[in-house]
Amino acid sequence: MSSMKNKRFNLLLIAVVTLVAAWSLWPTWRDYSLSKQLKSFGSAQDSLKYALNHREEIEDARKKSLKLGLDLKGGMHLVMEVDQVDLFEQKAWNKDAKFAAIMQVVRTKASKSDIRVIDLLVAEFRNENIRLSRYFYDIRNSDQEIVGKLEKESEDALNRAKEIIRNRIDQYGVAEPVITTQGSRKIIIELPGVSDENRVRNLLKGTAKLEFRVLREPEVMIRTLDRINSYLVENRVVAHAAPVADSSSSVLAPVPQTGGSPAQPGSNSSSAKPLYDVIGVFQNGTAYTAEHTKEFVVSLLHRSDIQALLPPDTELLLAAKPEVGKTGEKLYPIYLVRKSPELTGGVITEAKATFGSQGVQPEVLMSMNSEGTSKWARITGANIGKRIAIVLDGAVYSAPVVQSKIPNGNSVINGIESLEEAKDLEIVLKAGALPAPVRITEERSVGPSLGADYIRAGMQSLAWAFCAVSVFMLVYYKKAGIAADIALVLNILIVLSVLAGFNASLSLPGIAGIVLTIGMAVDANVLIYERIREELAEGKSVVSAVTQGYDRAFSSILDSHVTTLSAAFLLYTYGIGPIQGFAVTLMIGTSASLFTAIVVSREIFHLLLAKNLMSDKSFG
């Protein structure tokens, strides 16, 4: 059945596949030998000279060579989740207490289950028998239309968030970052070779929501704090029957700043002024909390019953950075600001990290677009003598007093600790704010030394598996084993070249996939050879035994390859990250082995048979 023409086509096909594989792997080989060459020089000068002379070649080889996965190269893998609850809250209008309560339920449920946030939202609204249109979009919209719009909205938000994060990473400068989205709310970020993980994490997780908000007068804040204090007292009365103290007198006097004076937050001390145990007020009307009580104060301010005590449209915010008190303790100022911002970061066109007028304090200068400039002039003009807080992601960076109207759209963020931090602020301000807060839900990082170990272990496994299997084939099938081994070499080449050609990266699970492929690739040959042995045992000639063997083994080879392929494909579809790497190499290897076992080894036999180099002893 194999005519001369057919044979020639097969030989041509094998030649083309081999050449393409070699061509695709050539840059990898060049990259390897060039970097070896670079390391071989005695002095750094020589190697630098060599690198400069061969720059183009080195860069080209590196770009086209087989990429190594994060686990082999070292680096950071992050999964971030866009907070859809927050996003939907932003989209709603005429929000009331009922809405807040519903969203709170949705938020708790979303944190515990995998059900899509939008479905939880719809279910909760249905539970309460409220139409979505009461809060979302147009009153005439049906629930279904609104769900559609919100879905579109969250998809847009995810893509925008991805772009902004890409901007930030590009500006920070990471070589070859991979940023993809998964599902409706996840962003996967792979950063090879990142060393300063903390900085990257801080750069990524902030929403970069910049707001300019007017501060309320100090008297208003003190009255508010008093109100919260008495509320706290009242609510403890039941348990402790503590006398309600007249707190107003104690407020204006500064709370003593001795080391351990504030009571342990959260303890059930029956203090007369529970709030003033954790918050102090200076004579000038500035409130503050110490570092060790900060967390407690933050959680207190988040309570909805406490928020209800604030004047309408206001919010208590903490400073981003502490000030150092007299005794060296770190104190965080507290500000009462308007809830609705006068201006947001959307108007910022340019940001620049620099040192301030005294030349020691780093700061970030910002300029605004024309719309922002005119608004900013109006706002500053209307609030001369008042303080405007510069709030980034809910923390107050500074709250300068407006001295005069600012006509040129300039503003400045100070209260920054280091130039590095100022640079990071510059990056996030330039990249723009994320549409909704993001959260890091998974984080993996591998150091380069462990990566090198993984490479060594992977290469060792590859080499040993190849040796073991190919020696076994030679011993067990004698001459026919040679054909199987050649096919095996070609198989490994094909897997590596496909990975290199499609710019996929090789990870440790990927290497495991190749090792497994080595064992599975010869299976097709085993099936064929066993069949040929059977045919030979029935007394057929070598030529017809080979032909019959290939033909008859074909159906079981096909069936077994299809099942392995489909399992690997599903693994790729549902798996994530490292598992996909394994599935990909397994898929390529299995497909390649169909070709190598059926076409390549067969052509080798044809050649050997034509030259009379095969006998019935050749199959062991």
Added chain:
Amino acid sequence: MRIFQKTNFNFIKYRKIAYGFSVIVLLAGVVSLVVKGLNYGIDFRGGSEVVIRFDKNIDVGQIRSVLDAAGVSGTLKQYGMDRSFLFSTVFQGDMGQLKSLLSNALNDRIKGNHHEIVRIDVVGPSIASDLKWSALKALFASLLAILLYVGFRFEIKFATAGVVAIFHDILTVLGLFSILGGLFAFMPLEMDQSIIAAFLTIAGYSITDTVVVYDRIRERIRGQKPSEYERIFNESMNQTLSRTIITSGTVLLSVFVLFIFAGPAIRGFAFAVFTGIMIGTYSSIFVAAPLVYDWLRITKSSVRLRGSKLS
């Protein structure tokens, strides 16, 4: 060279012993799964894992006491062969915080032996439950795909018995993971993403051996009377015995190499695939084909198989 000369085992006759054996192993596994459960890795339960490597030899107990004193709770184990340790904890927060906490504690209290944190993984709870779902989806989709494909290529009885055999293989490996989990320091056998990959690999491969046997049965059973089935099944299994074992053998060889050389990160996976393929080979001879035989015998139906050859 030949491992098996012409064999003549009466597999069908002894199938009930094999059934009994399989049932006992499966029951043991299920009991262990219910009583002892599985040892979930952070991929599935959330939490953190840190691999710390020291410059010089150090006792596990010493590091443990240092971490205890620093108030960092979790479990510490030797990791791999060199001076590396795996610390795992339920912590799900900021990775930097965990890193500095560990680094400071170790720097302060273990002097003169520099350490490096070479790997750190933090997995939040939502990822963990996502993973569980996609693992189950992938597994059932692959079983369904195999059922349909084998049903299409052979017959539904063959396909069903094949899938039952896969189920048998995976459940046995799962049982082994439960029984042996945590018994060996070099191989904790935790359930993580790679084990899911192992299960799908087992599913795809288990059917390979089964198909080889089925293929031969199909070739020989055409036009035969049901009374001949027992002889045909036995002969087919004997004829394919050598290839069934050698194909599995080459894969076992390479997986064994993985188990030895590829390091602790891959060891659980290699163990799962190794045992899975051994059990898969057993089940293709002692579970899948005998089940088809019994099914044919009990329903007294003759086989109507689809085309035996594609070529």
